[in-house]
Amino acid sequence: MSNRDIAATLAKGLDVLACFERRGQTLSMPDLVESSGFDRATVRRLCLTLEHCGYIERRGRGFGLAPRVLALAGGYLGHLAVGRRVQPVLRNAAEALDMEVALATRDRMQAIYVDRAAPASARVTLGLSVGSTLPLLHTAVGRMLLARSGPDVLARALDALGDVQHTEASEMAPDALRGKIDEARGQGYCIARNEFEPGAAGIAVPVGALGDAPFVLSTTASVNRFDDAAALDRVLDVLRHASISIGRIGEQP
């Protein structure tokens, strides 16, 4: 496959569209010019096209994502039968644990929420939704996803580690990170504490068969929630039961 198989204009338009992913705020044309690196006239034409096709809409002097992007997500979620097969399981697990439970997968080099459910009793939730993203290396979700992805993905994540340390407790040594991911792979779950949010712990278990696209179920709690062995067993039991209920996701190779 050579470079002439890549339609440069389409790729540029998608680059501009991608500028809107962060927090979905309204972006002005100069924001987009800076963010995309393209010439102003080019950015304008690409925006007008994205608007014409329904992916962005005018907001005052700028643009923002339009509801049409939900239709794309709906296409993906429909393929996974999320509404029918996943949501009920998440809801039951959330009630059983009295904690928010989420299904996540890997989108390029980040973890991304596919769906989530909170218990009826929840007073405060994490404020996350479909499409919310988390880092791969410093969250239980991300590490469990890496444990279920090929070694090239882990290598890429470690290569791109950079020096963003989310908290004082964030592990930054590549070998130690690799060890935690190997450990997760071996024990079939992953716990991370304080590494992404101070005072918070996350736990994740895999869903589906090894070799499938990676999916994990996760929940988040205050940092010492999983310290007691019986409590940990209880959470793992519920998450694993949910994992089995969901079974394999999407089409299998």
Added chain:
Amino acid sequence: MSNRDIAATLAKGLDVLACFERRGQTLSMPDLVESSGFDRATVRRLCLTLEHCGYIERRGRGFGLAPRVLALAGGYLGHLAVGRRVQPVLRNAAEALDMEVALATRDRMQAIYVDRAAPASARVTLGLSVGSTLPLLHTAVGRMLLARSGPDVLARALDALGDVQHTEASEMAPDALRGKIDEARGQGYCIARNEFEPGAAGIAVPVGALGDAPFVLSTTASVNRFDDAAALDRVLDVLRHASISIGRIGEQP
């Protein structure tokens, strides 16, 4: 704005991407050629570009949507603060009514779910998720959205009516449809029975200020659930209370 402001190659690529919205199934190259109407070589290049940029992925001999489309949806949902501001309200309303409750908006000429919540007790739900779509003219959601959109939108919907009659009870006369939408606008809610699904009734109330992008809250039940005046009042009370709790959504002009 002339035609030279529309980047034709980008538009074509987005047309190909849009082929994947329906049910999110895996599409072969010949499926896409037929569906898009473009030449095979063109479709191939556009697919390779969409794949390269992460929006679709290989599945066997075909392609399907990739998780990246969730990131776009996440951008839009983040802008609306759905996780933080909408989800808790939906969940409370779902528990209060013991029914599934959803927030929807209008995407071009269809209603589209922004978010939804089901009560903990639910045994069966509609299987819908973020991005699930409904027709505008034959659902309470759609009619309430039309009542909150400009007259050009309603005119366009009626022009595009076609002869797809979802059920025997589907209203097909343009004037009668216009009357139902006017009625919804006047009374501040909309009920539709049996017109989209036999045996099912939907009810919808608007959210936010007139003139904003249209959003509605809705619930669906068996067809006679809203026949009793006290029951209807109860449902409307909860939905309206939720509507007020959510308040205005997104940025206001």
Added chain:
DNA sequence: GTGTTTCGTGCGATTATCGCACATAATGCG
């Protein structure tokens, strides 16, 4: 009011795109 920033657009040189035709690979059927 002035100065700065942002926006819309005509223009044509350059680049990207397109579809055709060919060869190869994969699939389905008897």
Added chain:
DNA sequence: CGCATTATGTGCGATAATCGCACGAAACAC
């Protein structure tokens, strides 16, 4: 298995699309 049909990958160059520059106009800030 062999054959027919369907699907895929790609070189090529004519054509169409794209790009960025420069100009004028509009909007915004002080």
